[in-house]
Amino acid sequence: MSECEFKAVFTLEGVDKELLIKSFRTLEKEMRFGRGYVSVNVINDDVVIIACARDLTSLRSLVNGVMKSLYLIFRVEELS
Numbered sequence: 001m002s003e004c005e006f007k008a009v010f011t012l013e014g015v016d017k018e019l020l021i022k023s024f025r026t027l028e029k030e031m032r033f034g035r036g037y038v039s040v041n042v043i044n045d046d047v048v049i050i051a052c053a054r055d056l057t058s059l060r061s062l063v064n065g066v067m068k069s070l071y072l073i074f075r076v077e078e079l080s
Contacts, residue, residue, distance in 0.1 A: 004052040006059040010066060012047040016077065020047045023073050027065075036062050 012020065024040035031038035036053030051066055053059035 003054050006053050008051040008063050010049040017047050031065050038062055
C-alpha cells in the first residue's frame with residue numbers, strides 16, 4: 001500500500017523491546033489489508049508502532065487492534 005492518508009503513531013518508552021517487537025512482527029500479518037497496515041520499529045531505544053490507513057474507518061480498526069494487543073501483551077507480562 002503506497003497511500004497513507006491517515007496515520008497513528010505509538011511511541012513506547014521503558015518497555016520490553018524484544019517482547020513487543022516479536023509480538024507485533026507476528027501480528028503484522030494479521031494487521032495488513034488492502035486499506036491499511038501496522039509496522040513496528042525501534043527508534044532511539046523506543047518501540048514505535050505505526051498504523052497507516054487510506055481512510056479513517058480503517059485507521060480506527062487498526063488503532064483498536066494495536067490497543068487491544070498492547071493491553072494483552074502488558075497483562076500477560078504483568079502476570080509472569
